[in-house]
Amino acid sequence: MKTYLGIDVGSISTNLVLIDEKNQILSSLYLRTEGDPIEVIQKGLKELKNYISKYNPAIEVSGVGTTGSARQLAGVITGADLVKNEITAHAKGASFFVPEVRTVIEIGGQDSKIIILENGVAVDFAMNLICAAGTGSFLDAQASRLKLPIERFGEIALRSDNPTNIGSRCTVFAESDMIHKQQIGYSTEDIVAGLCQGLARNFLNNVAKGKNIKPPIVFQGGVSENLGMRRAFKEALGEKIIVPPYNTVIGAFGVALLVKENHPQKTKFLGFEISDKNIKCTSFQCKSCPNNCEVIEARIDGEVVARWNDRCGKYSNLKYD
Amino acid sequence: MKKTIITFARWGNYTIAFKTIFDQLGLEVIPPEPTNPTTIAEGAKISPEMYCFPLKTTLGNVLPGLRKGANTVFMVQNIGGSCRQRYYGAIQKKVLEENGHQVNFLDFRATPRDIYRTIKKISGASSWQIIRAARFFFKKLRLIEKIEKKAQFYRPREIKKGTTDQVLTESLTELEKLNKEKDFPRLRKEILKSFSEIETEKDKKIPRVALVGEIYTVCDPSINFDLESKLGKEGIEVHREMDITYHLKKLVFPWKDWTIQRKINPYLRSTVGGHGRDAIYEMLHYVKEDFDGIIHLLPFGCMPEVTVRPILEKIHLESGIPFLSLSLDEQVAEAGINTRLEAFIDVVRNHYNSKQ
Numbered sequence: 001m002k003t004y005l006g007i008d009v010g011s012i013s014t015n016l017v018l019i020d021e022k023n024q025i026l027s028s029l030y031l032r033t034e035g036d037p038i039e040v041i042q043k044g045l046k047e048l049k050n051y052i053s054k055y056n057p058a059i060e061v062s063g064v065g066t067t068g069s070a071r072q073l074a075g076v077i078t079g080a081d082l083v084k085n086e087i088t089a090h091a092k093g094a095s096f097f098v099p100e101v102r103t104v105i106e107i108g109g110q111d112s113k114i115i116i117l118e119n120g121v122a123v124d125f126a127m128n129l130i131c132a133a134g135t136g137s138f139l140d141a142q143a144s145r146l147k148l149p150i151e152r153f154g155e156i157a158l159r160s161d162n163p164t165n166i167g168s169r170c171t172v173f174a175e176s177d178m179i180h181k182q183q184i185g186y187s188t189e190d191i192v193a194g195l196c197q198g199l200a201r202n203f204l205n206n207v208a209k210g211k212n213i214k215p216p217i218v219f220q221g222g223v224s225e226n227l228g229m230r231r232a233f234k235e236a237l238g239e240k241i242i243v244p245p246y247n248t249v250i251g252a253f254g255v256a257l258l259v260k261e262n263h264p265q266k267t268k269f270l271g272f273e274i275s276d277k278n279i280k281c282t283s284f285q286c287k288s289c290p291n292n293c294e295v296i297e298a299r300i301d302g303e304v305v306a307r308w309n310d311r312c313g314k315y316s317n318l319k320y321d
Numbered sequence: 322m323k324k325t326i327i328t329f330a331r332w333g334n335y336t337i338a339f340k341t342i343f344d345q346l347g348l349e350v351i352p353p354e355p356t357n358p359t360t361i362a363e364g365a366k367i368s369p370e371m372y373c374f375p376l377k378t379t380l381g382n383v384l385p386g387l388r389k390g391a392n393t394v395f396m397v398q399n400i401g402g403s404c405r406q407r408y409y410g411a412i413q414k415k416v417l418e419e420n421g422h423q424v425n426f427l428d429f430r431a432t433p434r435d436i437y438r439t440i441k442k443i444s445g446a447s448s449w450q451i452i453r454a455a456r457f458f459f460k461k462l463r464l465i466e467k468i469e470k471k472a473q474f475y476r477p478r479e480i481k482k483g484t485t486d487q488v489l490t491e492s493l494t495e496l497e498k499l500n501k502e503k504d505f506p507r508l509r510k511e512i513l514k515s516f517s518e519i520e521t522e523k524d525k526k527i528p529r530v531a532l533v534g535e536i537y538t539v540c541d542p543s544i545n546f547d548l549e550s551k552l553g554k555e556g557i558e559v560h561r562e563m564d565i566t567y568h569l570k571k572l573v574f575p576w577k578d579w580t581i582q583r584k585i586n587p588y589l590r591s592t593v594g595g596h597g598r599d600a601i602y603e604m605l606h607y608v609k610e611d612f613d614g615i616i617h618l619l620p621f622g623c624m625p626e627v628t629v630r631p632i633l634e635k636i637h638l639e640s641g642i643p644f645l646s647l648s649l650d651e652q653v654a655e656a657g658i659n660t661r662l663e664a665f666i667d668v669v670r671n672h673y674n675s676k677q
Binding site: 069084086087088124125210212289290291292311312317 | 354355357358359483486490543547631634637638641643644648656657660661663664665667668671672675
C-alpha cells in the first residue's frame with residue numbers, strides 16, 4: 001500500500017502524519033520538540049515504524065515531505081522529496097478540510113500567521129515579525145505561572161462572564177498587567193479569559209493588520225486547541241470560527257498532501273533505519289570569501305550527507321552519496 | 322600634516338566604481354571591508370541603537386580601514402533625499418571619536434558642484450584629471466548596472482544553475498582589478514560576451530517580481546540576503562529601477578520628481594523624504610505592467626519607507642498584486658526572511674498561474 005509521510009518540525013512541537021492514496025490519515029503523531037529536532041524526528045519515525053509493523057506491514061512510504069522551521073534539517077536527515085515552507089503547507093491542509101476557506105489563522109508555538117486564500121490557493125499572508133505575543137509558548141508560560149495545566153486553560157477561560165481587560169500590545173507588559181490584575185483581586189477565570197481576548201486583539205492588530213479577513217475563517221495550530229482563544233476570535237471577528245479536524249498537525253498533513261500531488265517517481269526516503277543511526281550536525285565558518293558564511297554539515301554515522309547555508313553554493317552544490 | 326588615507330562606506334557592487342575615482346586621482350585608499358555578519362555586528366555595537374540600519378553597516382565597513390591606518394572617511398549627504406542619511410557623517414564622526422578614532426570626515430552634499438569641490442580640495446588634482454576620473458567612474462558604474470540587469474534576466478532562464486552568478490562574480494572581480502581606462506573597452510566586450518555565452522531558455526515565460534523601497538537595502542545584495550539571486554534561482558525574473566544612475570539622474574534633472582508627484586497624487590500629496598514617493602510611483606508602474614509581485618525592502622526604522630508602507634499595502638489590496646514588505650536590520654535572521662520569501666514565491670506562482 002502506498003503512503004505519504006508529512007513531517008512538520010516546529011519550535012515547540014514536531015508532528016508526523018501518514019496518509020494513504022485516498023488522503024485518509026492513517027496515523028498522526030504530536031511530539032514535543034524540546035530543543036532537539038534530530039532526536040525527536042528519530043523518535044517519531046521509530047513510533048511510526050512500530051505502528052506500521054503492528055497494524056499493516058504492507059505499508060510502504062512512497063514520498064516524504066517536510067515543513068516547519070527545521071524543514072531543511074528534517075529534509076536532509078530523512079531524505080525528503082519535498083521541503084516546503086509552513087505557510088503553503090498550512091494553506092493546503094486547511095483548504096482540504098474546508099475547500100471554500102478564505103482566511104486561515106494559524107498560531108503555533110513561536111509564530112503566528114494569517115493566510116488569505118482564493119480558490120484554494122494562498123494569495124496573501126503575514127507572519128508575526130519580532131514579537132511572539134499570543135503564541136503558544138507565551139500561553140504556556142502564563143499557564144504554568146498561574147499553576148494551571150495548559151490543557152484546561154481554555155476551559156477555565158470559558159467559565160468567565162466578565163473578562164477583564166488586559167493590555168496586550170507586548171508580551172512583557174501583558175504579563176505585568178496580568179500580575180497587577182491578580183494583585184487587586186480579579187478571579188483567575190476573568191484574567192485567563194481577558195488574556196485570551198487580549199491575545200486575539202493583538203493578533204488582529206499586528207499580524208492581520210491590513211488584511212482582508214473574509215469568512216469562512218479557519219483556526220488551526222496548537223493554540224486552536226484552546227477553547228478560550230476560539231471564543232476570543234469569534235467575538236473579535238463576529239464570525240464563525242471553524243476548527244478543522246487534526247487542527248494541531250495540519251501542517252504535516254498539508255505537506256503530505258503536497259508530496260502526494262508531486263508524485264515522486266522513486267522516493268529519496270532514507271528508511272526508518274535512520275532512527276537508529278547516529279546523526280550529528282556541526283557548523284564551520286567558510287573563509288573563502290568575505291561573506292564568512294556559517295556552513296552547516298550533517299553527518300549520518302560519521303559520513304557527510306549534506307552541507308548547506310552557504311551563499312555561493314560551494315558546499316551545497318557538491319554531491320554527497 | 323599627515324598624508325590623507327581615505328576609506329569609505331561600501332555599497333553593493335557599486336563600491337568598485339567608487340574606488341576607481343580615488344585610484345585615478347592618485348589618492349591613497351583603503352577599500353572598505355565587505356559587509357558580513359562581523360562588520361555588521363561591529364558597527365551595530367558602537368552605533369546608537371535606534372538609528373537606521375545603513376548607519377550601522379557603513380560604520381562597520383570603515384572600522385577595519387581605520388584600524389589599518391586610514392584617517393579620512395568619505396561620506397555623502399542626502400543621497401536618499403531628505404532623511405536621516407544627511408546626519409550620517411556628523412553622527413559617525415562623533416561615534417568614532419567617542420571610540421578613540423581620530424578621523425577627518427569629508428561630508429559633502431550629493432550635488433555635482435559639491436562633489437567636484439571636495440575632490441578637488443583633497444586631491445589637488447587638475448580639473449581635467451577629475452573629469453577623466455569621473456568619466457571612468459561612470460563607465461564602470463554603467464557597466465556594473467548593466468550586468469546586474471543582465472543577471473536578473475539570465476538567472477531564472479539559465480540551464481545550468483548557478484552559471485549567471487558565477488559569471489557575475491568573475492566579471493566584477495575583473496572590473497575591480499582594472500585601473501587603466503584604455504583597457505576598459507576590451508574588458509567590457511569580454512564581460513558582455515561571457516554573459517551572452519550563458520546557455521538559457523530565452524523564450525521561457527516566467528513570473529516577474531519587482532523590488533521597490535529604500536535604495537541602499539534594495540541595491541546591496543549583502544544587506545538584503547542576496548534576494549535577487551534567491552528569486553532568480555527559483556525561476557523568477559527580478560526588476561528594480563533603483564540604482565545610482567536613477568538617483569543621480571533625479572539630482573540633475575529634478576522634473577522627474579514632478580512627474581512622480583503627478584502620478585501618485587491620488588495616494589500622497591507631499592514628499593515624505595528619501596525615496597518614499599518613488600516607491601509608490603514604481604509600484605503603480607509595475608501594477609500597470611502586470612507584474613506578479615512586489616517586494617518592498619526597507620531598513621528597520623526607515624521613516625520615509627515606513628510612512629509609505631500603508632499606501633503600498635492599499636495599492637496591493639486594490640490591485641490584488643502579491644506584496645511582501647521586509648524590514649531589515651542586524652537582528653533579522655536569514656531563516657525568517659527565507660520562510661517568508663519561499664511562501665511569497667508560492668503566492669507569486671499562484672498569481673501567475675491564475676492569470677494564464
